[in-house]
Structures are given as structure tokens and as C-alpha cells.
Amino acid sequence: MILGAHTGVEGGLHTVFDQAQRDGSSCIQIFSKPSQRWSVPPLSKQEIESFRQARRKAGDLPVLVHDSYLINLASPDPERLERSIEAYAQELKRCADLGIEDLNMHPGAATDGDEAAGLQRCADAFLEAYLLAGDPPVRTVIEATAGQGTNLGYRFEHLRDLLARVWDPDRFAVCIDTCHIFAAGYDWSTPEGYAQTFSDFDEIVGLDQLAWFHLNDSKKALASRVDRHAEIGRGEIGLEPFRWLVNDERFAGLPAVLETPNNRMRENLEVLHSLVD
Ligand SMILES: [Zn+2]
């Protein structure tokens, strides 16, 4: 597993690679714009060039952008959906400008309670957003969620259904957030549960669809459907399952980022590194 962390962009996008080095990250996740903003001015030539240069200098480490939390591509509200599609197109464009290959997203919320319709809207919205963005060479990475409220993506079947409906399977992949799937009810914290969870995932979605991990422990109980990240080994999952995960040969080449608070990344990465055989 390639271990890294979500990295803050407060000092400017190009500074994330220095921060990654300080944290001991070999891959990173960033927000390319403030996560609570619908829209921002396009990136300047200068920002784009400094970022690309800094990334090259850092050895082209894997970078994942997390999309804005405002975006809901499954919304039954036409206005909100339209706004989300525009915002997602902007996220795609920013990735393309920065030369970032992967954009992580949450499949959205079916706020009217109709999950099947919500999944269909999300799949349709992907196509609209890609067309709006000029079909950039960016891969959408669909994140498994905790299923809080009416959020979609808390069953492996939701991920499968989305992947089945997109026009180009190579443009899409999946991210497992270890806190989210636990909160969603997949108990990967015991040896039997671990084996079962990933064999279920393989059967339903396919391990070959898995592109990234988010590594987080969970403050909330199994199947609570509540999304609260805990530091590694300090939540309901505990330390041992993370040892199995970072040493699992099936995931050897995959990038995995922590999403614990920014000031605790280095310590949490040290914990993960100490688990590697
Ligand atoms: Zn997320």
C-alpha cells in the first residue's frame, strides 16, 4: 500500500508536496478549491505551472482531489442538481488543468428517499458534467459512504449500479473509506469479517475497480450509519485490522490516504508505517 494523507492547501496548491514530505506521505489527497464553496475563479497559469512543477519534483506521487461537499449529483431538486453538475464540471476541469488524474466524489443523497432514482440521476449527471467540462482525461473515483441520512453509496451494490450505468468504465473507479464502510455495516474489524467484507466487495463490485483507500478509524459503532472519523487504532475498528489491511497483498500497489485532522497526520502515518511487515 502507498501510504499518505489528506493535505491542506492553505499555503497554495504547489506547497502540498513539501507538506507531504514533512508528513511522510507517499500519496496525497487535496481539495483543489474550498470544500464549502460552489464556485471559484479558474486557476491561473502561474498556479497551474507551479503545481505541476512541484509535483514533478516530488516524483509524481499519486494525487487525489476530493470534490466539494456541496455537490449532490443525485438531487431530486432540478436546480440543485443543475448547480451540482456545473460544480462537478468545474472540479473536473481543475483536475485536468493541474494534471491530476483522479477526482474523488460522494454519490450524493436521494433526499426524496428513492435510492434507485437517485443512483440513476447520479449516473446521468456524470455524463452531463463530463460533457460540460469538455470530456477531460480525469477518472472519477466514487467513494463508499457511511450512508448518513439519505446519502447513497453505503452499499457495495450502489457502487456496482453506478459503475454499470456509466458510458465508459475506464473513466470510473471506487474508493473504500474504512470508517465509512464500517459505519455502513461492513464489519471488517474481525478476521472473519475482514475476509467476508473484501470477498463481498470483490463479488459485487470487483477488486479490480478499487483505486484508492481512505484510511480512518470510526468514532461511531458498526452499522451506526454515522460518519465520524477517528485516529487510526483509536476508534471502534481498532489497530489490528489496519495491520491486516496495509499488509494485504491484494492492495499492495494502491494509494491510501488518512483523513484525520491535519495536525495529526504525521503521528497517524507513523502508526500505519509501524504496522507494515
Ligand atoms: Zn469523502
Ligand SMILES: [Zn+2]
Ligand atoms: Zn473519506
